[in-house]
Amino acid sequence: MGSDSGEIGGSGGRLEAILSDSSLPLYRRLLQATCLETRLLTKLAAPAVIVYMVNYVMSMSTQIFSGHLGNLELAAASLGNTGIQVFAYGLMLGMGSAVETLCGQAYGARKYDMLGVYLQRSTVLLMATGVPLAVIYAFSRPILILLGQAPEIASAAAVFVYGLIPQIFAYSANFPIQKFLQAQSIVAPSAYISIATVVLHLLLSWAVVYKLKLGLLGAALVLSLSWWIIVAAQFLYIVMSRRCRLTWAGFSWQAFTGLPDFLKLSISSAVMLCLETWYFQILVLIAGLLPNPEIALDSLSVCMTVSGWVFMISVGFNAAASVRVSNELGASNPKSAAFSVVVVTMISFIISAVISIVIMCIRDYMSYAFTEGETVAAAVSELCPFLAITIILNGIQPVLSGVAVGCGWQAFVAYVNVGCYYVIGVPAGVVLGFDFGFGLGAKGIWTGMIGGTFLQTCILLWVTFRTNWNKEVQKAQERLATWNDNKEPLLK
Template sequence: MESQTNELHHPLLEPVPDSAASNGGSVELEMVLSDTETPLIRRLAAASRIELNLLYKLAAPAVMVYLINNAMSISTRIFSGQLGNLELAAASLGNQGIQLFAYGLMLGMGSAVETLCGQAFGARKYDMLGVYLQRSAIVLLVTAIPITIIYIFSKPILILLGQSPSMASAAALFVYGLIPQVFAYAINFPIQKFLQAQSIVAPSAYISAGTLVVHMILSWIMVYKLGLGLLGASLTLSLSWWIIVVGQFVYILTSPRCRATWTGFNSKAFGGLLEFVKFSSGSAVMLCLETWYFQILVLIAGLLENPELALDALSVCMGVNGLLFMVSVGFNAAASVRVGNELGAGNPKAAAFSVLTVTTVSFLIALVEGMIVLSVRHVLSYAFTSGETVANAVSDLCPLLAITIILNGIQPVLSGVAVGCGWQAYVAYVNVGCYYIVGIPLGFLLGFHFKLGVKGIWSGMIGGTGMQTFILLWSTFRTDWNKEVEKTNKRLVKWEANKETILKE
């Protein structure tokens, strides 16, 4: 990222180049923002109408996709929680302590497709999208193998991290059923990013909605009718993810909208894998550091004096936070697509305005969500478990939950901007400093030294999130979007050159 050193060179004030026209980018928005003869207020009003219309078409179905997918995970924990408090704590530990490791790694590596496909689509290099999709799937399938080994040895890993043998055993049983889900992730995330880069989001929402219905029915049969308990619940979740993968791939094969970007399986996908791994690694580290941050919160809570109560209360709060976080993740996807498309199309002003709009909208929605959570704090836990003790503990944690939700209205969107621009390595460094050098040590200090328990741990980690959000806001505000367009063009030329080299070979 480059700092803006002269206000006269701000992308909203400079003339639009004649070549800034392409699919994915909005030439109309760029022209409106460049029309210096129109009063500023009228320009901003017209630009807002254009951008909100584009954002709604992307964000609304994307939010639905992530909400529905997360609802499957939450419903699995609800089914587990009805078996007893130990099962709820075990499902929470298995999900937050182990499964999120794979989710963060796979989604992060899949985000490389989001950057490359978004910018290539904006630049009308359609044939490159299918190659990126296949290359990413190959890399992620290979990555799934060592992750599977971690799943297999989840019980001794959890015991090594300080969990009780009974809790580790129950959580490991839940995790074993999630092994097929890892390989579903490896294919789903590249497909998902491939479609999102083309602003094809609604079909994924329909597929996920249908799968959720099937998931609920199968979970009820597996857990209660067949009596398979925790293992049945997690196996059903894995099966549901594979249904989504198959549904989306069938759509790609049959839809006219993907004819230009999907031309069949191609041997070129096996070339340039090392370069792709390097680029994917930056995305993976960026997102993993974020995902693992709250995963560590759950693991640390398991070290408290009353770990079962702490994990039950955190399970409820993290479940609610995870569900509402999907709204922000939907805006994250929309921000990544919009910024990537506009940069690929050579529209710096439109890219800058997209960032401003999506961040504002996401923050306002998060503010409303936080207020709603506070208003229902006393009854929130009964959707997960009937215990009054857990309900009181959840109510006590809700103010921290509300603050986290509000911060999540900004931070994920800025991460989406980073993905759209290809800033993953920079954000990874920011995450290391804010999360692991500030947030976690501060949480330990408040939670154990000052005896504030889970509230202290969470408060310290909120401090790290707040610092990271402020740094990303400042960095984004100072970005020179004209130079980002130049970097995007160089990146696309580089990857196009890689493709041509493979063709010669």
């Protein structure tokens, strides 16, 4: 399977042996296990962070190129990116996470043939989901007007969104492929492909927008093309690489069987992730309803941009946690799965805490990297304590969500998210923020929503702490028996 994946795939047994070796003193066992697990997580998380960062850069660069065409074009691209594209991105990424659970556990159990079938099933479902999304994109202008946007901005945003329709189906193929590779601890090739593509994307965007003068539609079409380049390159790697020779056996009619049950898991994954993705976007939307919202929106925009960049690190650890836990459960290594949860949570927490300290040190100057003006700088400085707390919570919560995906707890976490975020967090933010309540403005809204995140994090910590990992191994084996079409171990 190649040196890297072979090392990572076979390290679970070594980790389990270290943790189970009662002849070694406890501190020696913990030290050796921590060193091994940290090395495995770094090899998984670092390339994953790069992939998500590059994806973020591609969308942001398209927005920047569009912004240089004029204020209307900037507003249109921003609305198309943050209002409509993020919806499709979150939905497709969430549905693709079903592959993360099944492929990760099947790979750990050495049922390699099923990974390719899971990949194809997920792609079929996501492509089908892309059709109604494309219809929504096609009617984006009246939808945006219905949501209260100015007709001129809605018309320009609709042109941008039309160019993103091919991107929907690139998402449909990309996320299952990405999770298929991650489940095998093959993450570096996706990082290399993403880096090469973003360079090409910048060159093509410059040529299309400035030289060919194709405007918003051209910029959006280049973004769609760039995503399809990533898909094609990753699929070519799967077909040609020796590292995937056991997990990809070509196209199979099995991809069209068992779709209803696969859809249930995909929907649970999508709901869980979308509820998380949309939560802090709602913060900005609610702040826009405040009296004199300009300063509040400007300062929140700066803070949310910083939070978004830092969140990419947590998403990388989310992927690493999901892969490690699902692999270890599939391989019947309960101690390794539990230990991996502890190590990845501590590493992510330490990184986020350090970043939060840095932010608090530069709180008075941070806004000048984005905009001029002492008023905005003062507002950002006041919000930085809330930003720091959010970053610390985001250092823990996505990792625990990754653990949930690795264990197959998506439906449970979706219910927790609904209760903590939308029953408690958003109403509390509204009461604290607006004049009919405490009238604390943006700080009040953010305080309420931090409360929702804190409660959700505490619940996930408690559930994870109370988890019987031997039972999770048993559930993983039962899940694999249910999803394995052959009902027999593929490799003995």
